[in-house]
Amino acid sequence: MIVRMARLRIAGPRPLLEDVLAAVQDSGLLHLDRPRAPYAAPPDGGLAREHRHVQRCLIDIETALDRLPAGDAGRKPADAPGLSRGTLRRARRIRRDADRLAHARASLEDERVLLLRYREFFQAFESLVGHELTWPDSQAFYVVLRAGAGSALAELRRSLEAAVSGEVEVLHRELSSGEWAVLILVSERAAPKVGALLAASRVEELPAPAGVGHTNLLRALPALKARLAVIPEELQALDEDRRHLSDAERPWLVAARTELRDRLLRLDARHRVLAAEHLFIIEGWLPEARVADLERSLHDRFGPEVVTATVGGEDWSAPDTPVTLHNPPIFRPFEVLTRTLPLPKYGTIDPTPFVAVFFPAFFGLMLGDIGYGLMLAALAGALRMKSAPDSQLRSVSTIGLACASSAVAFGLLFGELFGSLGHAMGLHPVFNREEATMPFLGMAIAIGAVHITLGLVLAALNLWHRGHRREAMGRGVTLSMLLLTGLALLAALEVLPSRLFTPFAIAVLVAFPVLVALEGIVAVIELLSTFGHILSYARIMALGTASLMLAVVANEMVGAMGSVVVGALFALLFHLVNFAIGLFSPTIHALRLHYVEFFGHFFSPGGAEYRPLGHWHPTP
């Protein structure tokens, strides 16, 4: 249900404004709303300046926290530092240190990755290190040919030797990946020619590592190897420095971030406060039941200097009233389903309790199998064990358990255990949906009629309560026409005495112009769509029958495959597929029946969420 709200006004002397806002923040109850005053308070330039300082400091702190390694979660947090020049300077200094260390680490990592790319190349030609080179001033080209291109090597060698009259040495090794590492050593004089030839023949050179340039790889190789060996030590030293910095400063950073975030929230709240030279007024919404708590807390802290008063009796009408939902614990998990849509407007109806009753019922009617229900219960139980209390996953697991219970209950009613296996094992169906297809269809449509009727009743009551009497009566007439049509149909089918058909039909015809008079010609279209909505509940029967038939087919596979073992394996697989479909399809269609067919009659989305001024908490 939607919690009843009250609007509270707090007034007091201007010098107490900061303290009162802090007290309001401590209470975490008041959703601030700017007081409706006939005059505007003069703009406060100091506020904007302070806002800038806090934001700048927060950027430094949060960047530093982001750059530093996570510290010991069990450490005692430092005292809140407050906003001073010292705080700003310290935050800036820590950020610079953290930035410097993080950048140095990133550069080292980049260098290591680059050198590792050459490691195989190094290893392939390691045996050549220390050998006398043919040309002391030789330059090197590094080429990696793709796997299977070994035959091109001889051609490459021939072309190069022909181009530079033999002043070239081509060395090659096969890499573990199947690629060919090719080292082309060439005299300084012939190097430009070789470079041009390689470019013209589209042979891609491996870029030389930084610091080596165009010098000979074989000469640089020992230095590069030594560099690669020393990088892990340098990384370790940097990590040690970062850890020290984190250990020393993280508690202070965390405390400063919390303090400044709270301050930022209060600064933002100041825009919704009326502050003149001598007086301030704060207004906001809070649950009606908590008004006394906040009033008492303010009175205890500030005495008679700060006065409070509940403003107006705007319940069920103020469009800007924020909305918060509060349902009994048994219904609360189902708020996950209603919260996927926008919140209902204040003063309208929270559909959560109805969803909590009908959603598992529809799901169970469609799945309706003891075996599948138990499988779902096992899944939901596992999810429940892995989820944190009050988390969304916990709510989903509770919904899963409710749906599983419903599926098992309807499974018992239908006598189904993995489809027709239940009948074979001696389960006696109270309602055999395998054979009673037509009664099942009739039941599905009757459930639809009840559900839609409930939606119309809720709409009529809510509209009446909010003072929209004409629309409420329109919904009432629609409802009457729906019921009369149903009764006329029952009379036509001789479920009721057939002589009642004529009076029911006449009553429908009489109600029709009344409906048009109350709601206009659009009401006719709405009435027809309401009948369509009721027929849409036939999907309960269709999905239920389809699920049952798939299970029956799975069971028949045991005898149809020649071998019982193979048949049983196929049957198991088919049951798993049917279970997966049986989870997804009924969920989607039960949701759709609620969101489209049921909610369409009474749900008014667009409520503003109740966001009281409170302390900042890091998002997990």
Next chain:
Amino acid sequence: MEIALLGLAAALAISIPAIATAWAQSRIGPAAAASLAEKPELSTTAIILIAIPETMVILGFVVAVLILLRTGG
């Protein structure tokens, strides 16, 4: 002959709406995926929109069952 025709009618009753549903979903699916890329909070609306055309094939299934029941099974 009559049974064969009724069987054919049942097959058409399910297959034509199935094709129509598939066509509608093939149009809605990419549009929903594109919307989700920009606004992930629309996931519920997207699922509902994709489920809406399934009404056709579900009602087709119901009609097919009704026709088959006329054939006696």
